[in-house]
Amino acid sequence: MNAALIKEQFPILHQEINGHPLVYLDSAATSQKPRAVLDAVQRYYEWDNSNVHRGVHTLGSRATDAYEGAREKVAQFIGAERTQEIIFTRGTTTSLNLVASAYGPAVLEEGDEIVITPMEHHSNLIPWQQLARRTGATLKYIPLQPDGNIALEDAEKMITDRTKIVAIAYVSNVLGVVNPVKSIAEIAHRHGAVMVVDGAQSTPHMKVDVRELDCDFYAFSGHKMCAPTGIGVLYGKKHLLESMEPIEFGGEMIDDVGLYESTWKELPWKFEGGTPIIAGAIGLGAAIDFLQEIGLDAIHQHETKLAKYATAKLSEIEGLTLYGPREREVGLLTFNLQDIHPHDVATVLDASGVAIRAGHHCCQPLMRWLKASATARASLYLYNTEQDIDRLAEALVQTKEYFG
Amino acid sequence: MQLDDLYRRVIMDHYKNPRNRGKFDDDSLTVDLNNPTCGDRISLQLKLEDGVVKDARFSGEGCSISMSSASMMTEAVKGRTYAEAMELANRFSCLMQGKAVEFDEYEELEALSGVNKFPARIKCATLAWNALKKGIHEEE
DSSP states (O other): OOHHHHHHTOGGGSSEETTEEOEEOBTTTOOOOOHHHHHHHHHIIIIIOOOSSSOOSHHHHHHHHHHHHHHHHHHHHHTOSOGGGEEEESSHHHHHHHIIIIIHHHHOOTTOEEEEOTTOOGGGTHHHHHHHHHHTOEEEEOOOOTTSOOOHHHHHHHOOTTEEEEEEESBOTTTOOBOOHHHHHHHHHHTTOEEEEEOTTTTTTSOOOHHHHTOSEEEEESGGGTSOTTOEEEEEOHHHHHHSOOSOOSSSSEEEEOSSOEEEOOTTGGGOOSSOOHHHHHHHHHHHHHHHHHOHHHHHHHHHHHHHHHHHHHHTSTTEEEOSOSSOSSSEEEEEETTBOHHHHHHHHHHTTEEOEEEOTTOHHHHHHHTOSOEEEEEOOTTOOHHHHHHHHHHHHHHHHHHO | OHHHHHSOHHHHHHHHSOTTBSOOSSOOEEEEEEETTTTEEEEEEEEEETTEEEEEEEEEEOOHHHHHHHHHHHHHHTTOBHHHHHHHHHHHHHHHTTOOOOOSSOGGGGGGGGGGGOGGGHHHHHHHHHHHHHHHHHHO
């Protein structure tokens, strides 16, 4: 795979920022969008725009076909058995909240347990915190190893017969660790709990197969994988989704409405109240085509190689602290540079055209665990090259001199 | 270079040698504020007596802009009446909006004028001032 050629297909990456060619290293926050995705969305609005599942006219059928076609692509992309198991949402946050709100209260009793980890993004933490408060369940954390990994023995200890839900990120958005979610799912199932996987940082970067993982719910966002913002997915096993009641009521999701009682459509539509995010879903379908044409394995290999290069390059910089394990498969590098605040680092880097993230990355409990009030993070994607890493390293050295 | 507008020597001086950093060992009025988007935190303590800001101290964590701004603010408001301090805070807001304002009382504040060219950093510079305003409002 040739990252430089791939970069050509992302119009936004060909501009100057503060007089320097843009180096975009913030894809874990949101990825850039290739021409193919931009065109698909544009084409939809120029030719097919219509509401779905109701129009008898031609545009109505075209929009419906494109929207449902995108669902089929998603199902195939993550290895789901049925398209009914794919719910379109606004993103990972909405997907996880849907599980917490529609599944959680039905199964949790006072004294039951929800098990998560301290490395979770706020979107896979607060919904469970709130659910625990509402139901009287206990929220438990599998502790982290000193390098940020999860030890399966700890998962074994934490997950008990009282555990009803285990929710863990496949890939941490800060530490860059890949969690053993398949093994943890086995442990959860042995105790009769369901396994919820936050796939926001894994789905864009590696081959995911929800049946192979045997997770019960899997959530991810389109915008981190070359699709537009505002579209995401909740995968759920059919029997679980069927047992759940909708949490949003209105148009689109109904079967029959009476004055005092109503019934719902079948899966997946009972969870998609209101006019859905049609253009977003079509954009997600185009993004999946784009990624699959390159190949998820090729993308993953490229990022692993680049992450290794970046780890070596950043380790050469004196005074730079790199968080997380030394060996990393994914292109997430979280660091601090001496005692220079990450905001200042990010501002100075931006002056050289290098875009990184600085702050708590929506992971305040993890920041406390790292004993850092904030960190800087460079995150890579398929369009990044070794030159981008070199530019990052140069700019970091300049930052040190600037604040020296 | 625009960066130099942002990080003037005086800012770096206040960042590296903050004035009035610490805590009073008493029950002085304390205002805790944070910047949820970026994690900056300030705890501002004010000694308010007879309508005057007698003394101020701050502690917290943040970038060079937020911490140097806090350092300068505590210097600038000491000995001022509530009205004077609030007026200074308002003038500081104007500075952040890119307006030409002068601080005859404490000229070093003008070093922060470069921040207005960095919209993402304005909230860093105003954190301490917002804590001040909140503190005086609570007292009044």
